[in-house]
Amino acid sequence: xxxxxxxxxxxxWEAWGGFLFLAVACLIVGLxxxxxxxxxxxxxxxxxxxxxxxxxxxxxxxxxxxxxxLSLGSAAAVISMVAVMSAxxxxxxxxxxxxxxxxxxxxxxxxxxxxxxxxxxxxATVGMLTYAQGIALYLGGGVPIEFPPPSFAWPGQGFLGPxxxxxxxxxxxxxxVHLVLTRTVFGRHLRATGGNRLVALLSGVHVQRxxxxxxxxxxxxxGLSAIVLASRVNSGQPYLxxxxxxxxxxxxxxxxxxxxxxxxxxxxxxxxxxIFSAMSNALNFFAISSYVQQMITGAMTVLALxxxxxxxLPRAKEGG
Amino acid sequence: MGVPVLDMRGISKRFPxxxxxxxxxxxxxxxxxxxxxxxxxxxxxxxxxxxSGVYAADEGEIRIDGKSVTPRNPAHxxxxxxxxxxxxxxxxxxxxxxxxxxxxxxxGRSAWVDRRQMFKAVREILKSLDIDVRPEEPVYRxxxxxxxxxxxxxxxxxxxxxxxMDEPTASLSSRETETLFRIIRRLKAEGVAxxxxxxxxxxxxxxxxxxxxxxxGRNVGTLRVEQASTDTVVELMLGRRLEEQYPAPVGRxxxxxxxxxxxxxxGAYEGVSFDLYHQEILGITGQVGAGVHELAHSLFGHGPxxxxxxxxxxxRLPHSPRAAIRFxxxxxxxxxxxxxxxxxxxxxxxMALPSLRLRAAYGWLKLGEERRKMTxxxxxxxxxxxxxxxxxxxxxxxxxxxxxxxxxxxxxxxILLFAEPTRGVDVGSRAEIYRLIAEQVAGGASxxxxxxxxxxxxxxxxxxxxxxxxxxxxxxxxxxxxDQLLALAVGRADSGGGP
Numbered sequence: 158x159x160x161x162x163x164x165x166x167x168x169x170w171e172a173w174g175g176f177l178f179l180a181v182a183c184l185i186v187g188l189x190x191x192x193x194x195x196x197x198x199x200x201x202x203x204x205x206x207x208x209x210x211x212x213x214x215x216x217x218x219x220x221x222x223x224x225x226x227l228s229l230g231s232a233a234a235v236i237s238m239v240a241v242m243s244a245x246x247x248x249x250x251x252x253x254x255x256x257x258x259x260x261x262x263x264x265x266x267x268x269x270x271x272x273x274x275x276x277x278x279x280x281a282t283v284g285m286l287t288y289a290q291g292i293a294l295y296l297g298g299g300v301p302i303e304f305p306p307p308s309f310a311w312p313g314q315g316f317l318g319p320x321x322x323x324x325x326x327x328x329x330x331x332x333x334v335h336l337v338l339t340r341t342v343f344g345r346h347l348r349a350t351g352g353n354r355l356v357a358l359l360s361g362v363h364v365q366r367x368x369x370x371x372x373x374x375x376x377x378x379x380g381l382s383a384i385v386l387a388s389r390v391n392s393g394q395p396y397l398x399x400x401x402x403x404x405x406x407x408x409x410x411x412x413x414x415x416x417x418x419x420x421x422x423x424x425x426x427x428x429x430x431x432i433f434s435a436m437s438n439a440l441n442f443f444a445i446s447s448y449v450q451q452m453i454t455g456a457m458t459v460l461a462l463x464x465x466x467x468x469x470l471p472r473a474k475e476g477g
Numbered sequence: 478m479g480v481p482v483l484d485m486r487g488i489s490k491r492f493p494x495x496x497x498x499x500x501x502x503x504x505x506x507x508x509x510x511x512x513x514x515x516x517x518x519x520x521x522x523x524x525x526x527x528x529s530g531v532y533a534a535d536e537g538e539i540r541i542d543g544k545s546v547t548p549r550n551p552a553h554x555x556x557x558x559x560x561x562x563x564x565x566x567x568x569x570x571x572x573x574x575x576x577x578x579x580x581x582x583x584x585g586r587s588a589w590v591d592r593r594q595m596f597k598a599v600r601e602i603l604k605s606l607d608i609d610v611r612p613e614e615p616v617y618r619x620x621x622x623x624x625x626x627x628x629x630x631x632x633x634x635x636x637x638x639x640x641x642m643d644e645p646t647a648s649l650s651s652r653e654t655e656t657l658f659r660i661i662r663r664l665k666a667e668g669v670a671x672x673x674x675x676x677x678x679x680x681x682x683x684x685x686x687x688x689x690x691x692x693x694g695r696n697v698g699t700l701r702v703e704q705a706s707t708d709t710v711v712e713l714m715l716g717r718r719l720e721e722q723y724p725a726p727v728g729r730x731x732x733x734x735x736x737x738x739x740x741x742x743x744g745a746y747e748g749v750s751f752d753l754y755h756q757e758i759l760g761i762t763g764q765v766g767a768g769v770h771e772l773a774h775s776l777f778g779h780g781p782x783x784x785x786x787x788x789x790x791x792x793r794l795p796h797s798p799r800a801a802i803r804f805x806x807x808x809x810x811x812x813x814x815x816x817x818x819x820x821x822x823x824x825x826x827x828m829a830l831p832s833l834r835l836r837a838a839y840g841w842l843k844l845g846e847e848r849r850k851m852t853x854x855x856x857x858x859x860x861x862x863x864x865x866x867x868x869x870x871x872x873x874x875x876x877x878x879x880x881x882x883x884x885x886x887x888x889x890x891x892i893l894l895f896a897e898p899t900r901g902v903d904v905g906s907r908a909e910i911y912r913l914i915a916e917q918v919a920g921g922a923s924x925x926x927x928x929x930x931x932x933x934x935x936x937x938x939x940x941x942x943x944x945x946x947x948x949x950x951x952x953x954x955x956x957x958x959x960d961q962l963l964a965l966a967v968g969r970a971d972s973g974g975g976p
Contacts, residue, residue, distance in 0.1 A: 342833045342840050349830055352819035359779060359816055360830040360884065361802040419821060 175413060175428045183435060190442040198438070200321065206434035207327035208313075208386045209404055213426050214334050215378035216405035221338075222371035223351035223418030224271060224278035228285035229402035232263045232376065233383035234293035234395050240384050241393035242296065244305040252309065256387075257380040263289060264376020268369035286402075293395040302393040313388030323385045330381065335423040347371060352419025407458040408433050480543040481506045482670035483528075483559075483639045488537035490523055497523045499694040500537070505639065505670035510661060512673045512681045512702075514714060515691035516930065521674055524691070525641050528672075529561045530554035541638060555581070558638030562629050562645055570617035575599035577616055578631045602634055606660050622653045629660060633669075640664060641672045646680060647766050658684050676764045678707055678967055692716050708960075715931065715959045723936035724915035726955065730939065731755030734923050735892055737776070740785035745771035746947040749785070753892065753923050758914065760926045760938030764966050768947040770811055773896045773927040777801045777808040789892070802831060804892075807885025811896035811927070813874070817881040820870035824862060825851045827869050828880055832888035854883045859909050875906020882913055893917060896927040911937060931959040931966075 187194035212229055219226045239259045244252025263285065270281040296302070315322040338344040349357040350367045358364050382401070387393055406416070412429025414421035433454065440450045481504040490498040498520050505511040515521050526532045528539065530548030539546055541557055548554035551561075568577045575595050599612040608626050616624060625645065632640060642661075646654045661671060661684055675681055681688060682702060689699040690713040698713045735753040740746070746768030753759050763769045774780045776787060778794070778801040787794040789804045801808070810816035818827050828851050829836075836846045851865055858879040862872060869880060878898065885893060895914065899907045914937065918924055928934050934941055935957055943951040943965040951965040 340842050340844065342837050342842060345826065345830065345833055345842070348822065348826070349819055352822055353815070355816050356819050357830075359777070359798050359808055359810060361799045362830070363799060415821075419819060 175425075175432075179428065179432055179435065183439075186439045186442070190439075193439060193442055200319070200324075202431075202434050202438050203324045204321040205438065206430050207321070207323040208382050208389070208398075209401075209408065209434065210327045210427065210430045211330055211378055211382035211385065212401050213405045213408045213430050214330055214423075215375045215382060216402065217334075217409055217414065217421055217426050218347070218371045218374045218378070219278065220406070220409055220414060220416055221347055221351045221418060221421045222368050223354065224368065224371065225406070225416070226264075226267065226282045226372070226375050226379075227279065227402045228263070228267060228282040228289060229375075229379050229405060230397075230399045231286050231288075231290035231293055232260065232379050233386065233401055234393075234397040234399075235263065235289045235296070236260050236380045236383035237387035237397045238293050238296040238302055238393035238395065240387055241302045241305045241309070244309045245302070249306050249308040249311075252305065253312070253384055256384045257377055260376040260378070260380020260383065261373050262376065264373045264379070265369070267376065268372030271372065272365045272368050282402075290395075293397075297393065297395055299395065301395065303391070305387075305391065305393075310388055310391050313385045313390075323389070326381070326385065330378070331423050331427060338421075338423065343367070343370070348419050350419075351417075404433070404454075407454070407461075410458060411461040413461075481540075482542055482668075483672075484540040484543075485524070485528065486538045486540075488524065488527055488534050488539070490527060490532060491535050497694050498527070498534070501691070501694070501696045503689060503696060503699075505672060507668040507670060508665045509686045510665060510671040510673050510684055512675060512685040512688045513691065514674075514676070514681070514688060514710065516714060519691040519714075520694040521691050522643070523694075525561070525643065525672065525674070528554070528639070529559055529641060552581075555635075558636060559641070560632040560635075560637040560639065561641040561643070562625075562632050563643055568616045568624055568628060568631075571615060573612065574603075574610055574614050574616060574619075574627055575612035577627060578602065578612075578634050580631075599634075602630055605663075606630055607656055622649050625649060626653065626656065629657065633660075633664065637664075637669055639670045639672065641674070643674045644676070644765065645673075646675065646677065654680070676967065678710060681705075690714055711960050711963050714963070724912050726939060727756055727758070727915065727919050730757050734789065735776075736788045738786050738788070740772070740775065740783050740787065742768075742771060742775055742781060742783040745775075746944070749944075749949055751942060751949065753925060755923055756918050756921060757940065758918055758924045758926060758938045760928065760934040760941040761944060762928055762931060762934045762941060762962060762966060763944035764929065766946070767944040767966065769927050769929065769944050770896055772944070773808070773811070773894055773925075776925075777806060777894055779808075802888065802890070805890055806892045806894060807831070807888060807890030809878070809881050809885070809893065809895045809898055811900060813877055813881060813901070818869050818877060821868060823866045824855070824860070824869050824872070824880055825865040828854060828865075828883050828887060831884050835888065850887065851883075854887055857886070858883045858913055873906070874901040875910070878902055878906065878910060879913070882910065886917070891922050893922055893924045894927065895924060897929065898926065899928075899930065899933060931962050934962065935959055 183194065192198060215229060216226060236256045236259045240252045240256030243255035267282055267285055270276050271278045311322060312326060313323055317325050338347070346357065346362045346367045349360065349362055350364050354364055383397065386397055408429035409421070409426065410416060410429070411432050412425035412427070414425050414429070436457070437450055437454070440453065484504040486502050488498050488501045489496070501520065501524055503524065513521050523532065527534045528548065530551045530553050539548070546557055548557060548559060569580065572580070578599050579595050596612045603610060603612065606626070608623070608630060610619065610623060610627070616627065619627065629645065645657060649657060664671060673681070673685060685702045687699060687701055688705045688710065690697050690710060692714065697716060700709070732755050733752040734755050738750050740749040749772060761769055761772065771780065775783045778797040782796045794800060794804055814820060825848065829847050833842065836843050836850065848865070855862065855865060860879050860883070861876055869877060872880070893914070898910055898914070902910065914924055926934060926938055939955055941953045941957055941962065942949050943953070943962055945966055945968050953961060
């Protein structure tokens, strides 16, 4: 970490350049619409970004392992239904635990299908997307489950001092995941498995177990994301957030994480999600309709990918 | 003799740290079969890749029928009439024989394929080549040997001026080889120029017209087959390389640490038994296809489970890389870039991977200790780098290999399996890697060198096992000569070497 030449400077630019870009963009918006940079609005952005942030973390675990999870959306729906149902009969805390457990189980199922039955993750999780959607509809007979206990609203709507509870939860998730990725044997094994599965295997990594664990973790964090979303709308919804997996993947790509696996930091996840949330908030200030916002979001996802590829060109070539 | 069909002059190609081709001249006349020989890394395949448009030459000229050409990419080379039959099959398994043959130029107007015309044409091609297969048959149902013949049919279905065949008989039986030779003779009669790469000297004698031997990126001799006795060819292939410093032998030999008994893997090797002794450097060598690399992977618990048994210190070794590592093994694979290193990760992360648990408590890493230990190791193996945090893909081949070795030193491995440890490594780093191996053995480890580089095997090993077609066919001690090894490895009838 000490000796750093020009190459070191470049690494730092790679790490923080995106945030600089985000800050400049926000500043420009702030000059045009001063209320954009008001503390109240910044807190709103943070609050709105938080569920997506947790879902992006869920997606990041599988992406780093070299896989993908497209089932997040309907998995979140099932989880919200189960959590609200359990909260109604058993209380808020057991409800939340049941939600997390459901998420972990769905992730485990994905993981087993991918690692043991060797179904490519893309197919396996698309199957799960439909399957879980069916469960979500079945559980409520096609309608939302409403009226959980009042305390259930806290994770999504409550405050801790001046900060939204959901933001505090998301921040804790980020710190925890950062530590797991950088400081644990598992984090290294995950990166190695996604970076090159054969190398990982020949270096003594239990590759199958790591991939399975990535799916279970993905499911668990999807569970957390679904719980705060359900808490925000105070109900279990069979169509809670259908675009969740795609927004999560787009956020990772915008943050600069290679979807080929083996790479990615919490900083990049945060950057990608903040860019998305800040942008959609800013577009509201300019009174741009949500339909047009969607078009912009889609275009930006592709552009961000092109940009990161252009940036990474000299290295990509060397890697063969 | 008229103008040669193919004339390559002064071809040079440089890769980072290696001069892969050094002003190579090579030509083939119409109706000639010109055989190309040389060890792995001698430059044969690089030369052919330049010809077939995979690499661009840094210097030199290529003429086809007297006209100067520059193959820009493989498709362009094919347009120029340069066709290659690859060693690894490049057929699409799910498509039919006919579709594979016509893949790049399906007949018919517009986007629709004229299947009737295609099947008819293919039936004629197959008939003329004496290949007994229906054009409608999907390729995955065919035997490997038949697939190889289809591959050849594809290469000559369109008019070829130059046909490159890379070890075409590697998976053929002797009857199929005869079919292949008949095809080659017919092509000769049609005036095609054939480049034939092979290790099998008998084959070259029966099909070739001229022989060119390559060594260290240079053409070291072109001669007519009649003049090329086995001895002459062997001498040219071995030559005298740049003098390399091999470390002095450790010369001790203790108890067996690794015992292999009657190990067999279908299609790879058969009935392999040997012992590795404490502080011994054992060499295992053989030509391409002899089963040497497959054996290395099996010992490390990778790939299909072999029959037979492997024991370390009396205990039976379970079949998995994790078990092998737990028993103190380390593996430096032959394909460093795909099996040895995660190229996009930093040097430190690669080096620390197998030994993470040594520096962890309850799954949490001690990063300070890791940084200290890896810095120490980088110095010990003589790594040249700007920072441990550099992505490893940017290092030279030699430095990358040092990192792969350091991975296992960090894990204190006692049995080191080196597969082609100096392939793609420049001469300077080569000597350093030899020194590393010797140091480890002097320090109490044992090593096996799975290598097709005979000079290296002779220079480094206390004992050498030679494999041919999956079996151990000879054992030699220190002082063995390269020509003895080569004779055993290629199976010359009058081989005098070996007990």
